[in-house]
Amino acid sequence: xxxxxxxxxxxxxxxxxxxxxxxxxxxxxxxxxxxxxxxxxxxxxxxxxxxxxxxxxxxxxxxxxxxxxxxxxxxxxxxxxxxxxxxxxxxxxxxxxxxxxxxxxxxxxxxxxxxxxxxxxxxxxxxxxxxxxxxxxxxxxxxxxxxxxxxxxxxxxxxxxxxxxxxxxxxxxxxxxxxxxxxxxxxxxxxxxxxxxxxxxxxxxxxxxxxxxxxxxxxxxxxxxxxxxxxxxxxxxxxxxxxxxxxxxxxxxxxxxxxxxxxxxxxxxxxxxxxxxxxxxxxxxxxxxxxxxxxxxxxxxxxxxxxxxxxxxxxxxxxxxxxxxxxxxxxxxxxxxxxxxxxxxxxxxxxxxxxxxxxxxxxxxxxxxxxxxxxxxxxxxxxxxxxxxxxxxxxxxxxxxxxxxxxxxxxxxxxxxxxxxxxxxxxxxxxxxxxxxxxxxxxxxxxxxxxxxxxxxxxxxxxxxxxxxxxxxxxxxxxxxxxxxxxxxxxxxxxxxxxxxxxxxxxxxxxxxxxxxxxxxxxxxxxxxxxxxxxxxxxxxxxxxxxxxxxxxxxxxxxxxxxxxxxxxxxxxxxxxxxxxxxxxxxxxxxxxxxxxxxxxxxxxxxxxxxxxxxxxxxxxxxxxxxxxxxxxxxxxxxxxxxxxxxxxxxxxxxxxxxxxxxxxxxxxxxxxxxxxxxxxxxxxxxxxxxxxxxxxxxxxxxxxxxxxxxxxxxxxxxxxxxxxxxxxxxxxxxxxxxxxxxxxxxxxxxxxxxxxxxxxxxxxxxx
Amino acid sequence: xxxxxxxxxxxxxxxxxxxxxxxxxxxxxxxxxxxxxxxxxxxxxxxxxxxxxxxxxxxxxxxxxxxxxxxxxxxxxxxxxxxxxxxxxxxxxxxxxxxxxxxxxxxxxxxxxxxxxxxxxxxxxxxxxxxxxxxxxxxxxxxxxxxxxxxxxxxxxxxxxxxxxxxxxxx
Numbered sequence: 049x050x051x052x053x054x055x056x057x058x059x060x061x062x063x064x065x066x067x068x069x070x071x072x073x074x075x076x077x078x079x080x081x082x083x084x085x086x087x088x089x090x091x092x093x094x095x096x097x098x099x100x101x102x103x104x105x106x107x108x109x110x111x112x113x114x115x116x117x118x119x120x121x122x123x124x125x126x127x128x129x130x131x132x133x134x135x136x137x138x139x140x141x142x143x144x145x146x147x148x149x150x151x152x153x154x155x156x157x158x159x160x161x162x163x164x165x166x167x168x169x170x171x172x173x174x175x176x177x178x179x180x181x182x183x184x185x186x187x188x189x190x191x192x193x194x195x196x197x198x199x200x201x202x203x204x205x206x207x208x209x210x211x212x213x214x215x216x217x218x219x220x221x222x223x224x225x226x227x228x229x230x231x232x233x234x235x236x237x238x239x240x241x242x243x244x245x246x247x248x249x250x251x252x253x254x255x256x257x258x259x260x261x262x263x264x265x266x267x268x269x270x271x272x273x274x275x276x277x278x279x280x281x282x283x284x285x286x287x288x289x290x291x292x293x294x295x296x297x298x299x300x301x302x303x304x305x306x307x308x309x310x311x312x313x314x315x316x317x318x319x320x321x322x323x324x325x326x327x328x329x330x331x332x333x334x335x336x337x338x339x340x341x342x343x344x345x346x347x348x349x350x351x352x353x354x355x356x357x358x359x360x361x362x363x364x365x366x367x368x369x370x371x372x373x374x375x376x377x378x379x380x381x382x383x384x385x386x387x388x389x390x391x392x393x394x395x396x397x398x399x400x401x402x403x404x405x406x407x408x409x410x411x412x413x414x415x416x417x418x419x420x421x422x423x424x425x426x427x428x429x430x431x432x433x434x435x436x437x438x439x440x441x442x443x444x445x446x447x448x449x450x451x452x453x454x455x456x457x458x459x460x461x462x463x464x465x466x467x468x469x470x471x472x473x474x475x476x477x478x479x480x481x482x483x484x485x486x487x488x489x490x491x492x493x494x495x496x497x498x499x500x501x502x503x504x505x506x507x508x509x510x511x512x513x514x515x516x517x518x519x520x521x522x523x524x525x526x527x528x529x530x531x532x533x534x535x536x537x538x539x540x541x542x543x544x545x546x547x548x549x550x551x552x553x554x555x556x557x558x559x560x561x562x563x564x565x566x567x568x569x570x571x572x573x574x575x576x577x578x579x580x581x582x583x584x585x586x587x588x589x590x591x592x593x594x595x596x597x598x599x600x601x602x603x604x605x606x607x608x609x610x611x612x613x614x615x616x617x618x619x620x621x622x623x624x625x626x627x628x629x630x631x632x633x634x635x636x637x638x639x640x641x642x643x644x645x646x647x648x649x650x651x652x653x654x655x656x657x658x659x660x661x662x663x664x665x666x667x668x669x670x671x672x673x674x675x676x677x678x679x680x681x682x683x684x685x686x687x688x689x690x691x692x693x694x695x696x697x698x699x700x701x702x703x704x705x706x707x708x709x710x711x712x713x714x715x716x717x718x719x720x721x722x723x724x725x726x727x728x729x730x731x732x733x734x735x736x737x738x739x740x741x742x743x744x745x746x747x748x749x750x751x752x753x754x755x756x757x758x759x760x761x762x763x764x765x766x767x768x769x770x771x772x773x774x775x776x777x778x779x780x781x782x783x784x785x786x787x788x789x790x791x792x793x794x795x796x797x798x799x800x801x802x803x804x805x806x807x808x809x810x811x812x813x814x815x816x
Numbered sequence: 817x818x819x820x821x822x823x824x825x826x827x828x829x830x831x832x833x834x835x836x837x838x839x840x841x842x843x844x845x846x847x848x849x850x851x852x853x854x855x856x857x858x859x860x861x862x863x864x865x866x867x868x869x870x871x872x873x874x875x876x877x878x879x880x881x882x883x884x885x886x887x888x889x890x891x892x893x894x895x896x897x898x899x900x901x902x903x904x905x906x907x908x909x910x911x912x913x914x915x916x917x918x919x920x921x922x923x924x925x926x927x928x929x930x931x932x933x934x935x936x937x938x939x940x941x942x943x944x945x946x947x948x949x950x951x952x953x954x955x956x957x958x959x960x961x962x963x964x965x966x967x968x969x970x971x972x973x974x975x976x977x978x979x980x981x982x983x984x985x986x987x
Binding site: 489725747752 | 833834836837838841844845849850851853854855856857858860861863890891892911915918919922923924925926927928929930931934949953954956957958962963964965966967968969970971972973974975
């Protein structure tokens with residue numbers, strides 16, 4: 049398919065003599081990119097023009113199906129392209145997401161995968177440009193150098209812009225993979241979510257020579273956000289569009305008996321729209337849609353339903369379910385044998401309720417469905433090609449008929465990673481029904497009740513210790529509903545064709561990265577069940593992935609158990625961890641972070657620990673995780689007031705070794721933000737429900753950290769060459785919950801078996 | 817529908833809206849000022865904050881009828897507010913020091929709450945030009961009707977940006 053082999057060298061490249069497509073003028077942003085196919089609304093990823101445009105003014109436009117989710121990946125993409133081409137990163141702009149303007153699709157989860165495509169494309173382009181420059185300057189490629197987009201050699205020089213001016217050239221980009229598509233055999237129901245991958249090994253700069261990568265390059269859209277430009281999905285205005293508000297069922301499993309009617313005297317331009325259990329009110333005036341929807345909701349009749357266990361009974365309900373064995377890592381027989389021979393064992397059960405992504409803005413989408421079936425959807429989905437395939441499936445049209453126009457949204461934290469969840473189906477179904485463009489804005493209450501959630505879980509952990517109290521065996525069994533449900537509630541309610549998530553294969557069943565490699569016998573097993581109330585009319589509590597999925601939960605149990613073993617060993621918790629690992633990078637970042645946090649070596653609990661009293665008692669704790677090639681350490685200092693059960697985090701230090709730091713300012717921001725998100729799980733967050741519906745439906749009932757709840761986060765990181773470029777955007781939330789739980793134990797001498805550490809739970813365990 | 821005359825970002829404008837329409841819908845839909853973001857709609861998060869006569873209000877629960885006659889400023893109007901305060905001409909390059917600090921500190925992650933955060937910062941610095949870290953944290957947490965919430969957890973960056981803006985305003 050490509051003229052370029054997988055191991056291209058500079059010399060070979062020139063021999064191949066590929067021609068380079070370059071546009072001499074900037075195409076209007078609304079127009080499809082060069083090479084876009086008007087019939088399929090899809091770019092050909094094997095053509096350079098689908099990825100990169102070099103303009104005569106020296107500016108460069110890069111295109112990727114990945115989107116900005118708030119981790120500053122668009123800054124990293126610009127830096128990576130600038131690096132390989134040796135241009136100023138300020139000259140590079142990034143177009144992301146739009147399915148008709150970007151070539152590759154793929155996850156927007158972090159930058160690691162996304163940046164590789166653009167890096168390689170830029171590297172191929174550099175080689176082609178050097179070839180052109182060699183001809184122009186009549187010097188061999190090997191003697192050329194590039195700085196700031198100017199190629200020099202033999203005492204002469206020419207800019208990229210001059211090289212490409214007025215030329216119509218072409219360059220093939222070697223790619224593999226395909227865009228996301230529906231696959232009933234896939235556990236999610238949508239496959240190829242990785243999208244198209246650029247292959248081959250074009251010569252690329254070694255990290256030691258990086259200049260643009262490593263700068264605190266500003267993220268392209270930050271200034272627009274700050275100056276109040278219309279950059280969000282909710283800001284989209286389509287001529288003639290109607291505003292819609294949804295009227296959701298009275299309970300999670302209710303079906304419609306009769307939709308309420310509109311009082312035309314009060315709401316003259318509003319209409320009720322119904323398809324099966326999907327009920328909405330539309331109006332050209334947004335406030336009329338809001339008010340009329342409230343009035344209609346009050347008189348709409350639904351069947352009664354109760355089929356949830358109630359969140360207070362979650363653990364016992366999970367225990368009573370018939371779990372499927374969904375995956376194992378390690379040797380069960382060996383671990384059991386080692387446990388049998390251990391001098392002593394430490395066993396504990398840990399658990400966490402349902403939590404959710406809970407962004408500051410509810411889902412919103414605008415759809416324009418034409419009579420011929422063509423659909424344009426303005427969406428904040430971070431998996432635009434997945435969403436495109438998904439909507440095509442729901443609406444029973446060929447995928448070529450669907451265009452997703454991406455715009456930034458409130459944080460997604462994983463909930464749209466699989467190309468599902470959200471208001472897109474509502475908008476498309478309503479637009480088709482009313483024959484006009486429709487903008488659907490969910491409410492916070494609706495979002496906190498009807499969006500997908502990160503399921504509750506229970507884990508049983510057993511650690512075997514030798515005579516010196518060193519760990520010789522580790523066994524964990526992790527039980528949870530699956531996190532594969534990317535269905536859109538609008539499609540489920542309206543009875544449209546939908547994907548069907550499955551419990552098995554449950555992947556990756558075990559997501560922990562085992563840090564304690566000196567422990568000789570380790571086995572970790574995972575057990576899955578479908579959604580709670582999965583057999584109800586509307587699919588039950590839809591389980592979906594959330595920031596650092598599976599690993600966040602499984603690592604909590606792992607680290608909490610290690611904490612307990614360290615305490616039995618009467619060892620300092622950091623020293624005990626170091627004792628069980630050969631990971632030099634982990635030891636290094638543990639040392640650096642503990643130094644920054646002022647950690648003093650001693651075992652937990654603290655000599656001052658107590659579990660009663662009206663005055664606060666302090667403790668400190670550590671949490672560790674290895675994620676996406678990076679070693680993370682969190683150290684918390686907390687204050688517990690035993691008699692009130694109130695836990696306050698006084699300070700927090702987060703350290704990470706990501707190898708080469710791409711962008712210090714944004715790494716720091718991601719570390720700080722992720723830490724705060726984890727504190728929410730540690731202290732407050734729980735999706736509550738009664739027997740029929742979710743009840744934690746506003747910010748007083750689903751509490752997330754405020755500025756006063758979170759300390760100023762201290763960060764520790766150093767850019768290090770020779771260790772690769774690893775993930776820095778995601779996992780800080782994992783270490784903060786562990787560190788807080790450990791600090792609570794240090795302060796009170798009582799180990800929490802559950803998060804969040806709410807006053808009620810804290811009082812219950814301190815009084816026990 | 818009744819009509820209301822509002823002074824928004826220094827400009828007097830007349831809109832037709834039901835009396836109970838929250839200001840945010842008038843700003844976003846009638847006046848095309850979309851920097852004010854709809855968060856919770858319940859005065860619980862602060863995403864929709866705007867200035868009314870220089871003080872923060874929540875536009876998701878404040879009706880258009882209640883702000884008629886008041887001077888409203890949104891994020892789009894902060895450069896104008898700064899130009900008026902300093903007596904300098906308003907140009908397309910004018911940026912309020914709070915906005916400049918937010919850009920310099922690269923505060924936003926998803927950014928959805930940040931319009932409200934910057935409004936709260938302008939209100940705070942107007943009342944207390946040199947706030948301590950503790951006072952900044954208290955202002956964003958304890959000012960009624962609710963804390964200003966950020967799910968991305970950018971609070972450390974916000975504190976740094978308010979301190980930076982405070983220095984810039986002091987000159």
